[in-house]
Amino acid sequence: MAKVSSDQLGEEPIGKLLIKQAVPASIGILVMSLNILVDSIFVGNWIGSIAIAAINVVLPVSFFIAALGMAIGIGGSSIISRALGAENKEKALKTFGNQITLTLLVTISMVALGLYFVDDLIPAFGGKGTIFDPAKIYYTIILYGVPFLALCMMGNTVIRAEGKPKFAMVAMIIPSVGNLLMDYVFIYIFDWGMHGAAWATTAGYLMCFAYIFYFFTSKNSELKISLDHFGLDIPILKEIGSLGFVTLARQAVTSITYLLMNNILFNLGGEAMVAVYAIIGRMLMFALFPVFGVTQGFLPIAGFNYGALKYYRVKESIYTAIKYAALVATLVFVGLMLFPEAITSLFLSNKENLPSEELLTNAFVLEHAPNAMRWVFAATPIIALQLIGAAYFQAVGKATPALLLTLTRQGFFFIPLILILPSYLGELGVWLSFPIADVLATIVTGIYLVREVKTKLKT
Numbered sequence: 001m002a003k004v005s006s007d008q009l010g011e012e013p014i015g016k017l018l019i020k021q022a023v024p025a026s027i028g029i030l031v032m033s034l035n036i037l038v039d040s041i042f043v044g045n046w047i048g049s050i051a052i053a054a055i056n057v058v059l060p061v062s063f064f065i066a067a068l069g070m071a072i073g074i075g076g077s078s079i080i081s082r083a084l085g086a087e088n089k090e091k092a093l094k095t096f097g098n099q100i101t102l103t104l105l106v107t108i109s110m111v112a113l114g115l116y117f118v119d120d121l122i123p124a125f126g127g128k129g130t131i132f133d134p135a136k137i138y139y140t141i142i143l144y145g146v147p148f149l150a151l152c153m154m155g156n157t158v159i160r161a162e163g164k165p166k167f168a169m170v171a172m173i174i175p176s177v178g179n180l181l182m183d184y185v186f187i188y189i190f191d192w193g194m195h196g197a198a199w200a201t202t203a204g205y206l207m208c209f210a211y212i213f214y215f216f217t218s219k220n221s222e223l224k225i226s227l228d229h230f231g232l233d234i235p236i237l238k239e240i241g242s243l244g245f246v247t248l249a250r251q252a253v254t255s256i257t258y259l260l261m262n263n264i265l266f267n268l269g270g271e272a273m274v275a276v277y278a279i280i281g282r283m284l285m286f287a288l289f290p291v292f293g294v295t296q297g298f299l300p301i302a303g304f305n306y307g308a309l310k311y312y313r314v315k316e317s318i319y320t321a322i323k324y325a326a327l328v329a330t331l332v333f334v335g336l337m338l339f340p341e342a343i344t345s346l347f348l349s350n351k352e353n354l355p356s357e358e359l360l361t362n363a364f365v366l367e368h369a370p371n372a373m374r375w376v377f378a379a380t381p382i383i384a385l386q387l388i389g390a391a392y393f394q395a396v397g398k399a400t401p402a403l404l405l406t407l408t409r410q411g412f413f414f415i416p417l418i419l420i421l422p423s424y425l426g427e428l429g430v431w432l433s434f435p436i437a438d439v440l441a442t443i444v445t446g447i448y449l450v451r452e453v454k455t456k457l458k459t
Contacts, residue, residue: 009304026293028172054134056278060255067251069150073157075244085307097229126262145202175204290328325384340370375431379438389445409441
């Protein structure tokens with residue numbers, strides 16, 4: 001790949017620049033999402049639908065610990081983007097060194113706690129009945145690889161902050177491809193079951209870490225840090241913490257949402273209902289990859305130009321990102337409304353002579369998941385404004401509105417809705433909570449963003 005300078009973030013036309021940033025980000029997220037999707041298909045077909053539910057139970061815990069790395073990464077990357085835009089290279093280097101130190105300290109501590117409380121955490125997140133044993137196997141193995149995943153997520157955001165989206169894309173593709181290859185070897189050939197699924201995922205994390213390490217030690221990175229940069233700097237840590245807390249809070253609320261959803265759905269329909277949500281959760285990660293890609297591409301552009309005081313370019317990047325994201329979100333919406341049955345059937349085993357319990361679970365999932373999918377994604381065309389608006393405030397270092405807007409959808413609207421509506425509407429109340437929360441959060445974000453553009457981004 002040709003060497004690219006971060007200066008291009010402040011010079012190239014916004015439309016072209018956003019495509020250049022968003023396409024690699026989208027491809028990376030697509031491959032990562034495909035990995036999660038195909039991994040679930042492999043697990044469902046080669047192990048069983050209960051195994052999918054077991055993995056879904058584990059995800060909130062492992063993802064929360066890994067999200068610590070992402071939070072530190074995004075918080076620090078906002079500083080790095082603005083520092084590079086303001087031509088303050090030393091602050092960018094010091095920030096990166098502090099990110100690495102902080103990620104290691106925090107994630108290793110969290111993994112130790114996660115392993116110690118394993119028997120309490122799994123049931124709390126819905127790992128009950130026949131789900132508990134496979135969930136514990138998967139959880140224990142995955143947790144050993146989570147610090148490497150956290151470093152990868154942190155490093156990936158820094159690569160993007162440097163204006164190197166193609167390298168960030170490769171960093172996302174490597175663990176996905178590695179995981180799928182190891183799935184085939186460990187599950188299908190070696191027949192290791194849940195152990196195989198867990199070791200395959202962990203191997204993917206290690207491959208990603210090796211590539212991230214290569215990037216920052218090669219000539220491709222502008223951030224050549226020394227030992228002095230690893231020493232913790234209190235002002236930088238505070239800034240990383242305030243901005244990173246936005247991402248961490250979002251992931252914490254996501255983990256709480258999984259906890260509540262798995263328990264509510266288990267009470268409504270047992271393991272089979274948890275399996276329905278597991279499929280919906282995979283589609284939430286997979287189907288919206290182009291929207292998330294535009295959001296990821298938007299972050300370094302907005303941050304760099306804000307740091308360079310080019311507010312007219314910041315405004316243009318907001319409008320362009322919302323337009324692009326809304327277009328792809330609408331296309332995703334159409335596909336999901338037309339083919340939910342076909343999508344659901346991909347996750348279910350078609351083996352002959354399945355145990356009667358597995359056959360009943362598959363029939364239940366096939367009956368309930370398509371209708372649930374339509375409700376969950378009903379407001380998809382409007383989420384672009386919600387995502388880009390919240391991302392803008394994080395990109396320019398405004399932690400308080402970024403935090404509030406990030407928590408609006410799940411924390412302020414969705415969690416109260418899923419606690420109230422199922423009492424009156426049962427299963428339908430759970431699925432209706434998704435589009436209602438999306439609509440309300442989009443309205444609130446739109447009000448904040450319009451006010452910001454009119455008052456703070458004066459040309």
